[in-house]
Amino acid sequence: MNATALPRWQRRTGVALSGLATAFFALDATGKLLRLEPVLRGSAELGWPATAAVPLGVLLLIGAALYALPRTALIGAIMLTGFLGGAVATHYRVGSPLFTHVLFGVYVGVIMWAGLALRRRELRALMTGHAR
Template sequence: MTAAQHMATAPAESKGAIVWTGRILSGLVVLFLLFDGAIKLVPLQVVTDTVIPLGWPTDATTWRALGIVLIASALLYAYPRTSVLGAILITAYLGGAVATQMRVGSPLFSHTLFGVYLGIILWGGLWLRDPRVRALLPMAR
């Protein structure tokens, strides 16, 4: 029996707890991404200071554009009808972040793989809260 089939036969209380766990995980990811996008819009000095060692340009136009992309993707992810599209866009964004960190030789577990950790939480939250995703990506027991 797959996890998706198990979810279909689980008691209502269990289903509710699983869906709420997914919503909480997704909410934490959305809050983090909205914050990250917002500091790129301003842009705060910490953004400029952080991108210099990564080899990215320090002009505000680049960071504002990335902030808009990130905020738009996070909002798409938060809205149930477009959550899969948002998850795909955020995954692409995180892939770029991982590649950038790897290119400059950042520490593996704390910096380079941070985007991978965030992506796992992102897709895990979506999997828990959306039965369509569970049906598409069943987990075997």
């Protein structure tokens, strides 16, 4: 292993976490794009009109695709962080349970950023203040 290569466990863990986050976003986007009845009903309960499903699904799918590609993963992570922030704010606004609903977006965001940081040494250095 050369001096700049990541340890195997670190790379595999990062890829697994990133894959989990990407799968979640892709599944969420698919439900919105297909306008599945449970998705529309859940969105309505949160105050979102049915007409918002497809545009949100498109944005979510774009963010997931950007995140899945190594060259654009950082841009995708930033975009998806904004999306997750909106989900947290929406659940807080309607009084959803804190740990299971409001903070769910935070949990997904932590998984997403941890996956990216484990795969990208320079990003991890920047995030921890050890950048040169």
